[in-house]
Amino acid sequence: MKGCLFNIDGGYLEGLCRGFKCGILKQADYLNLVQCETLEDLKLHLQGTDYGAFLANEPSPLAVSTIDDKLREKLVIEFQHLRNHAVEPLSTFLDFITYSYMIDNIILLITGTLHQRPISELIPKCHPLGSFEQMEAIHVAATPAELYNAVLVDTPLAPFFVDCISEQDLDEMNIEIIRNTLYKAYLEAFFSFCKDIGGTTADCMCEILAFEADRRAIIITINSFGTELSKDDRAKLYPRCGKLNPDGLAALARAEDYDQVKAVAEYYAEYSKLFEGAGNNPGDKTLEDKFFEHEVRLNVNAFLQQFHFGVFYSYLKLKEQECRNIVWISECVAQKHRTKIDNYIPIF
């Protein structure tokens, strides 16, 4: 019955999304890609996959940035197609996904203008999923309050921004704080939105978002060591929808070095595993990669269940990971730096 009701509005799109998912590169494809000698080889191999002729109209020689752009363009087209066909509540759900890109874009633009870069140079670097109408005029604002009043008030990000208005001016530190506060508000809102949808969507998405929240909390903590960010301020940035909430976050707030963070993670089975293999020594995987791997695992799991919105989120994330992988491999190929070429994160 639930499937019946779901399929009235979401059936077609879910089917479509699952179809797209089948085009995600497999391990065998990566093994072939890794063997490529030049970017032309890479292009030739990608032609044999679901990407098809997406590079066919690019004049040689290829640049890695072209590949990156084209990969992203394809993903964005697919996502926009899904979004254009979606109805409530899926459309809001998909919009929520784009908000995170909007946050990234805003931060990118502010940082760019802070460093006196012309806005025309920054715009192409923004993620197309997160673009909004007022985006290009963002450098009008000099303070967070102005930013809010002039630019963000009309965007869907406005409610997330309310907490940041009090900041004094836009310097590097504050931008980071704004980013994290925005992200915290966004994640919590997204989390509660998924909770409200309920059902399998909630089961699936809350799992993924909880991890996302915890990852941010941990990364913020680790990055804050050696900066002037106070512990109280730090604690304010933790998204409070993860599994670490509340005890883990409290412990993280007290942490003073990497080992203490690790100790906190020890209490949580899934995170302790990630910390175990991680390290910065050559041969080890970085903690970031470990997190990515875990994220991929969670997202792949989302496809095990049917009739929920999680697949759209997961598809986007998996595809992004795939883009990162391909770009990594092509960077390695282009720079003839083959020793680290295997550091991609396979999806299937």
Add this chain to the structure above:
Amino acid sequence: MGSLFRSAEMTLCQLFLQSEAAYACVSELGELGLVQFRDLNPDVNAFQRKFVNEVRRCDEMERKLRYLEKEIKKDGIPMLDTGENPEAPQPREMIDLEATFEKLENELREVNQNAEALKRNFLELTELKQILRKTQVFFDEHEGGVNPTESMTRALISEDSIARQGALGPVQLGFPEKSIDPEEFFPCFVAGVILRERIPAFERMLWRACRGNVFLRQAEIETPLEDPSTSDQVFKSVFIIFFQGDQLKTRVKKICEGFRATLYPCPEAPADRREMAMGVMTRIEDLNTVLGQTQDHRHRVLVAAAKNIKNWFVKVRKIKAIYHTLNLFNLDVTQKCLIAECWVPVLDLETIQLALRRGTERSGSSVPPILNRMETCEEPPTYNHTNKFTSAFQALIDSYGVASYREMNPAPYTIITFPFLFAVMFGDMGHGLIMALFGGWMVLKEKQLASKKSDSEIWTIFFGGRYIIFLMGLFSVYTGLIYNDIFSKSVNIFGSKWMVNKNWTFENVRNEESWMLDPAKTYEFEQVPYPIGLDPVWQMAKNKIIFQNAYKMKISIILGVFHMLFGVSMSLWNNLYFKNKLDIICQFVPQVIFLCFLFLYMVLLMFIKWVSYAATNDPGLLKSSPYCAPSILITFINMVLFKPSKVPLGCDDEMFAGQMVIQKLLVVCALICVPWMLLAKPIIIMRNQKKLSYSLSHQQMQSAATENGDASVGATDQQPMQNATQVSAGHGGEDEMTEMFIHQGIHTIEYVLGSVSHTASYLRLWALSLAHAQLSDVLWNMVLSKGLIVEDWRGGVALYVIFTFWACLTVSILVLMEGLSAFLHTLRLHWVEFQSKFYAGLGHAFQPFSFEVILDTASAPVEE
């Protein structure tokens, strides 16, 4: 030959090509399209193959051609398609081609760049012109205002704010307090052009960012402007923003930049503006001539390219296909020659040899290519020679399943049976004629229609099946003649053989509800049948449907039984060809007996009934009168149940002498066939295997004995080896045995039950025919006849309207929809009822390397 009845005999060949000659040879083979190459390096990645560089160069050339094509299409220049098929150029010509394309592309890019720059210039000037014109209005509105000595802009603002105080939008809200004090207020302004759809957000942003301290006026530019980079037509608006102070200025400028508005200098003084406008006008005129020249140049380049582009596409695609094929080949150790493996039809070996020789000559190589036939245990692909007529029918068969290699191909029989069975369901001369005319038109205009490639899928399907449609139409006309049915009416060609009693008067006919005609009376029926088809009198009869049902049902069963029998007999040819004696005895014979003894006998009964009973009023002939005629269906059911039939008083209980005995015998024989089909084959196979293993163990003992110093070891050595493999298969085959039993069981059940259900299934011939006739009857009575009742001139008008309606319904419902449904039912009758009797359909199709196919598929996506 017989290649129409079976797929062509194939053989696996090994082809040794000298590396220099390989290209030319493969090109010749591609023109021929009779060879299917096998991939000899399946483990090698696409980019690690030998000719990958050439393939890549072809890709690059194709990309350039696509770019050219896009540009040509953009300018709407017709591309010359002569339909000629240039040969694949020599590899050395590739460099020429590449150079040509490179030159063209560069030239075009340069021209485009110039054009774009010029256009941008032009756009800017036009925008400036528009600004000057539109802002003029803003300024003019206030000329001769309250204080003409003051700066005009100031006047504008104060005037405006007074005039519109609080009237429109938020923009004006900021002004009242400001304009009170005009002395310290030196407003500056910027003017620019912005995309029209961005205006609302732009306005809001300005308001928010400047806290309402700016004043914006805007006017729409009516004519759309061309965006130089995408050459889209976009609508824009002119705006002018008034503000005060430098801080606001930077801010406003930033916002303008953010919204991609282009700002232009606009002098304050009207004289300056006028002067500027004049300058702009002359510059626009200059630019126009330059632009025209650039366009002309571009046009010339493109027209020259358009003449050749199709030709180039063909060439490049051929080269690419050749290198793709060469990539499938194995390289000899010495690198001197390429080794290919391919499937070829045995009959065409000669042609292929010739093509290879031509290829060698063309490349000027001295060593001839070698074509060796190879032994293989692989199943060869199925290749049916088709022409434009048979290909559609073959496609019908292949969509069910490609025939196993050398299996009987049902396609040739389908050519006749398919339209015929269709027509039985679609029997109407009028509808058939429409269909035949449509099909005939497609057949006649074949060449023109084929060259006009259409993207419409429905049209492609219709056109592909033009011969089927044509035949279906013709056959429908024939069955319509038999049913005597044209748009649900009959035609009285030969004069009805029935007549109404001579001594009727007009009155008593009027008074009667109906008039009974008795076929036994010679003054009502001439006692000779209507020469062809149904007597038209039935059209008026009340019992028309009852009569037609009896007739059509019987016809359906008769056709069905013969169709199925034909299918079963096809399996005999299959078994004879594959030398499957066991299957003939254990499957074919009982199957035929079962079908004949039960169902063919029923058909026989029908004929007996038709022949031996006739309308008569003679009491002496009571036994052959309709009164005594038994129901065939009841007789048949009783026969299977071994029950005597109940007959009315005074009738024979048998239709012919000894009927009961014969019937019992037939049923018993048919029933015996069931266990025969079920058990005989597996048991015989099992016994053979046992015998084999017994003789084998015997042999092994013998050979063990002979091994001791005997000389004949060599001869016997191989036999046990072979047998051993067989036996191990046999022993490990306990499971296989049960599997075989199960398989045979399924097969038997399917056949026995299938015979019953399939026979019943042929009744769809009757059912659809009935439905079609009734529907067309309804359409006539409910629609067209309404137009015929109205009298005088209004009748003409009514008929004119109603006929349109009726004609549309006839074509859409009766011809299209009913035709489609009859088509699908016919398809089912062929796939399920007919082909299940003999057709395995487990083969894989022969996919020859052919330029024609490659070019067709390559040009398809481009056409989108």
